[in-house]
Amino acid sequence: MMREEELYVRRGNLLWEGSRMMLPEHKEALIKLEASEWKVELHGELDDEQWWEIGEIVLDAFKHTTTVKVNYWDDGFYKDLECYIHKVDNDNKRIRVEYGPANDSLREWIPMRVIYDVQRT
Numbered sequence: 865m866m867r868e869e870e871l872y873v874r875r876g877n878l879l880w881e882g883s884r885m886m887l888p889e890h891k892e893a894l895i896k897l898e899a900s901e902w903k904v905e906l907h908g909e910l911d912d913e914q915w916w917e918i919g920e921i922v923l924d925a926f927k928h929t930t931t932v933k934v935n936y937w938d939d940g941f942y943k944d945l946e947c948y949i950h951k952v953d954n955d956n957k958r959i960r961v962e963y964g965p966a967n968d969s970l971r972e973w974i975p976m977r978v979i980y981d982v983q984r985t
Contacts, residue, residue, distance in 0.1 A: 877912060903940025907980055918982045925949045925984070934961060935981040936974055946985055 910918075925932045926949040934945045947963035950971055957976040964970040 900940070904917065904937075904942070906937050906978065910980075921982045921984060922949055922952060925954055925982075931985045933985050934974065934979060935983075935985045937978040937980060942980065 893920070921932060924930070929948060931946055931948055934947060936943060936945070937966055945961065945963060947961040949959055950962040951960040953973075958973045959976065959979075960973050962969050962971045
């Protein structure tokens with residue numbers, strides 16, 4: 865027969881098992897940590913042929929008001945965005961894209977250095 869003290873030791877930490885909880889701050893920190901583990905670095909410099917193809921598609925979409933799919937890097941993740949090219953700013957090396965529902969469209973600038981690929985849709 866075991867002594868009462870040995871039963872408490874072998875039981876482990878079951879005494880506090882029912883009172884476990886996680887604070888919202890801890891949960892948020894864990895979510896951010898997990899997301900940061902999936903982040904990737906910005907791609908290297910594209911070669912001239914890739915830039916030429918991207919430029920041709922962007923200018924054609926701008927001129928004919930057709931949609932394109934832009935693959936770009938944003939804060940550690942690559943995103944695909946189906947959009948219209950609203951404006952091309954060669955001086956600041958960026959493009960302004962327009963997307964969203966037709967009656968409530970959004971516009972934003974995307975720097976050329978983060979663009980990885982542009983395809984016609």
